Amino acid sequence: MRIVLLGPPGAGKGTQAAQLADRYGCPDVATGDIFRANVAEGTELGRAAQEYMDRGDLVPDDVVIAMVMERLAEADCTAGFVLDGFPRTVNQAEALDRRLAGLGSPLDAALSFDVTEEELLRRLAGRAAALHRADDAEQTIRHRLEVFAIKTRPLIDYYARRGLLVSVDAIGPIEVVTKRILDELDGRRG
Numbered sequence: 127m128r129i130v131l132l133g134p135p136g137a138g139k140g141t142q143a144a145q146l147a148d149r150y151g152c153p154d155v156a157t158g159d160i161f162r163a164n165v166a167e168g169t170e171l172g173r174a175a176q177e178y179m180d181r182g183d184l185v186p187d188d189v190v191i192a193m194v195m196e197r198l199a200e201a202d203c204t205a206g207f208v209l210d211g212f213p214r215t216v217n218q219a220e221a222l223d224r225r226l227a228g229l230g231s232p233l234d235a236a237l238s239f240d241v242t243e244e245e246l247l248r249r250l251a252g253r254a255a256a257l258h259r260a261d262d263a264e265q266t267i268r269h270r271l272e273v274f275a276i277k278t279r280p281l282i283d284y285y286a287r288r289g290l291l292v293s294v295d296a297i298g299p300i301e302v303v304t305k306r307i308l309d310e311l312d313g314r315r316g
């Protein structure tokens with residue numbers, strides 16, 4: 127199964143990505159986690175990404191695309207993958223399409239997480255308190271939601287035009303949302 131997850135910060139992509147990776151037996155590739163690990167280790171990639179992440183801005187496309195293409199070339203991704211946090215721009219989506227077309231293994235679905243802005247702000251405030259993520263501070267959260275609306279929301283149309291879009295109501299208990307997703311994906315495959 128090759129899927130990408132689309133949705134604003136706080137939509138629950140990370141939580142569901144883990145469930146889906148488990149279910150389909152493929153890796154969960156979370157770009158935010160890869161960047162945070164690199165920042166923690168002080169790598170060159172981490173240094174390139176940190177200032178953007180702290181501001182709530184997107185890391186430049188060339189940096190992200192190179193990183194994801196390298197990750198997808200690893201052996202564990204041949205069976206499929208759940209991409210969480212990529213693509214976030216049309217440029218990134220096009221790069222992914224080119225790579226997968228070259229491999230003859232296109233995406234199976236782009237899952238879009240539907241959540242109201244009110245619910246997002248509530249969840250992100252809770253996460254900021256619990257995890258101490260620098261980018262979960264309130265003004266940064268607002269900025270990240272704007273960045274999502276401007277740069278990433280166009281991907282919903284992008285994938286809809288390609289017949290890959292699966293929209294899921296992402297409000298409700300975790301396991302209920304997981305079931306909605308699996309039902310939709312199984313329905314498409316069946």
Ligand code: ADP
Nearest residue numbers: 135136157158178179183184185190211212214
């Ligand atoms: P979120 O909670 O917004 O889903 P993530 O953990 O996925 O956050 O990502 C955290 C930060 O990492 C983003 O705000 C951005 O700075 C950077 N990042 C992650 N993925 C990408 C990407 N595909 N393109 C650009 N920047 C990215």
